Amino acid sequence: MTTLTNGELLLETVGLTKSYAGADGELPVLSGIDLQVRAGEVVALLGKSGSGKSTLLRCLAGLVPASSGTVTYKNTPLTGANPGTAMVFQTFALLPWLTVQQNVELGLEAKGVGAAERAEAARQAIDLIGLDGFESAYPKELSGGMRQRVGFARALVVEPDVLMMDEPFSALDVLTAENLRGELMELWESGQFPTRAIVLVTHNIEEAVLMADRIVVLGARPYGTIREVFEVGLDRPRDRDSPAFEDLID
Ligand code: ADP
Ligand code: MG
Numbered sequence: 001m002t003t004l005t006n007g008e009l010l011l012e013t014v015g016l017t018k019s020y021a022g023a024d025g026e027l028p029v030l031s032g033i034d035l036q037v038r039a040g041e042v043v044a045l046l047g048k049s050g051s052g053k054s055t056l057l058r059c060l061a062g063l064v065p066a067s068s069g070t071v072t073y074k075n076t077p078l079t080g081a082n083p084g085t086a087m088v089f090q091t092f093a094l095l096p097w098l099t100v101q102q103n104v105e106l107g108l109e110a111k112g113v114g115a116a117e118r119a120e121a122a123r124q125a126i127d128l129i130g131l132d133g134f135e136s137a138y139p140k141e142l143s144g145g146m147r148q149r150v151g152f153a154r155a156l157v158v159e160p161d162v163l164m165m166d167e168p169f170s171a172l173d174v175l176t177a178e179n180l181r182g183e184l185m186e187l188w189e190s191g192q193f194p195t196r197a198i199v200l201v202t203h204n205i206e207e208a209v210l211m212a213d214r215i216v217v218l219g220a221r222p223y224g225t226i227r228e229v230f231e232v233g234l235d236r237p238r239d240r241d242s243p244a245f246e247d248l249i250d
Contacts, residue, residue, distance in 0.1 A: 008074075010084060010161050010197050011037040011060050015069035018055055018224070029055050030224040033069070035216065037162060039196040042188070044208035047218030047227075053201040054166055056218065060199065061085045061164050073161075082162075086155035086195075090167040092147045094139040100126065100150050101135040107158045125157040128192065130183065145176035152184070159194040166201045185211060 016033040019026040029052045037043050037060075045053045058064045059071055062082035070077050073084045086107060094103050104122040113121070126135060129149045139147055148168060155163055169177035187193045202208050208215045212232055219227030 006039050008039040008196075009036060010039055010074060011035075011082075011199075012072045012075075013056075013059065013066075013069060014072075016056075016059060016066050016071060017068045018052070018059055018064070019067050028223055030059070033224070033226055035060075035226065037197050037199060039161075041213045042198040042200060042211055044200045044202055044212035044215045045218060046202060046205065046208045046215050048203055051218040052224045053203075053218055057087075057164050057166055057199060057201050060162075061087055063087075084161035085164050086158050086160035088148070088151045088155045088163065088165040088168045090171055092139070092144075092151045092171070094147060094150055094154075096139050099136050099138055100131060100142075100153075103139070103150055104153045104157050107154050111158065121157050122153070125153040125194075128156065128187065128194075129153045143176070144172050145180055148172060148180065156194055161195065162197045162199060163193075163195040164199050164201075167203070168200075169207065170202075170204070181207065181211065 013033050013035045016030055016035075017028070018030040019028045021027075033056060035043075035056075045056055047053050055064065059066055060082065062071065062073075062078040062080055062085070071082075072078065073082050095106070098106070101119070101122055104125055105118045108118045108121060123135070126132060129152050131146065131149050131153060134142065134146065139150065142150070148171070151168070169181055172180065184193075188198065198211075200208070200211055209232060215230040215232060216226055217228045217230070219225050
């Protein structure tokens with residue numbers, strides 16, 4: 001079983017800045033980001049659209065390089081894709097010509113895991129995430145909620161230290177999102193999740209308060225900075241209507 005609260009430093013950024021090349025020169029997106037993600041915690045990156053949440057998540061995952069500053073995984077600077085992370089995407093990003101089983105095995109294929117071991121690990125991830133019996137289905141035969149379950153299984157099958165989610169529920173209807181969110185949190189809190197920390201990108205304050213231990217608010221004014229960090233904590237009342245949150249992402 002995964003140890004949930006050992007506090008080991010898994011991801012860290014120091015002075016991270018990121019800008020994209022645009023028609024009018026460099027577009028600054030992130031500036032001076034100092035962030036730590038430790039084993040046992042769920043960190044929400046909260047901010048309005050365009051505040052750089054996805055960019056920060058991609059920098060942490062090593063999918064885009066920092067413009068300056070450092071990103072480390074277990075104190076080792078990243079030189080490419082972060083080996084300790086796996087990503088769940090807003091719009092699922094499944095391959096439509098592959099079955100559920102094949103989609104889930106993809107992450108392991110990239111790591112060179114043999115066929116028999118891949119099949120077994122995928123079956124376990126499929127089971128865990130409530131897709132038992134759908135192994136041979138194609139994505140187009142599934143509802144949105146079921147497709148996102150495939151997205152989760154594909155990420156979880158590699159047992160990443162840190163599960164990265166980029167607005168994973170925002171393409172789902174409210175009830176489906178609520179169910180999936182609840183199931184995931186139950187798995188996480190009962191220690192059945194094969195991952196040691198979660199980074200959740202969301203623009204949904206309620207979701208951040210419900211799921212996270214720590215909420216990092218990215219500000220759009222000034223651009224790309226960490227504006228505030230809240231410790232939510234399971235022992236504290238989770239005040240959904242906190243005016244502080246509302247004020248911070250206006
Ligand atoms: P969020 O996820 O909070 O909505 P993003 O990280 O997607 O924010 O985007 C932050 C800013 O960076 C936006 O202004 C967006 O247009 C810009 N941006 C994001 N990705 C790219 C890219 N690949 N090339 C150029 N600009 C980008
Ligand atoms: Mg985004």
